Amino acid sequence: MKALLLLLLMLPQAGLAGSVVATRTLPAGTVIAPGDVAIAEDQPGGVADVAQVAGQQLRVMVYQGRRIDPSFLTAPTLVGRNQIVTIAYEKSALRIEAEGRALSAGSVGQMIRVMNNASRVTVSGRVAPDGTVIIEQH
Incomplete structure (x- = not known):
């Protein structure tokens, strides 16, 4: 016992x-x-x-x-709403970058919507650790 x-x-x-x-x-x-x-x-x-x-x-x-x-x-917010961000599209050796405005806030790995400032097209992308929004192909 x-x-x-x-x-x-x-x-x-x-x-x-x-x-x-x-x-x-x-x-x-x-x-x-x-x-x-x-x-x-x-x-x-x-x-x-x-x-x-x-x-x-x-x-x-x-x-x-x-x-x-x-x-x-x-998780800490990396991109704020209405913040100017870099939008990047990558495919193989091609990388296209543009300036955009975040339509919502997001932390690393979250999907957010971003409006391209030049064309006014709205796209969705994932927030990268450096604050860039990476557009994924569907």
Whole structure:
């Protein structure tokens, strides 16, 4: 019986782990820096590692000392609505670039609509890590 109790005490206790809390009031849209958050041992649940939230963007406001829930986080927006972006079409060795206006905001990997400034044609493309919108052929 003592061995069983000892074994149970040695298992990791998820309920005793701390969670990430805001060190200051963070408005919605804030990209979280490591200095914006800390681990609070007295608030179980939520995200337990600062590295998991650093670089993520908040969808809602989080007040100082409050726990940051994973549902509050999203990938950071790279392209804003009405932002001027480079539109690129690639096929084999051919690459055509044009200037366009983003019709919606998007983060890396998301599909957004972009209007070509020269022809006024609206196309859809995927946001690349450098902010270029890559048009995919269908």
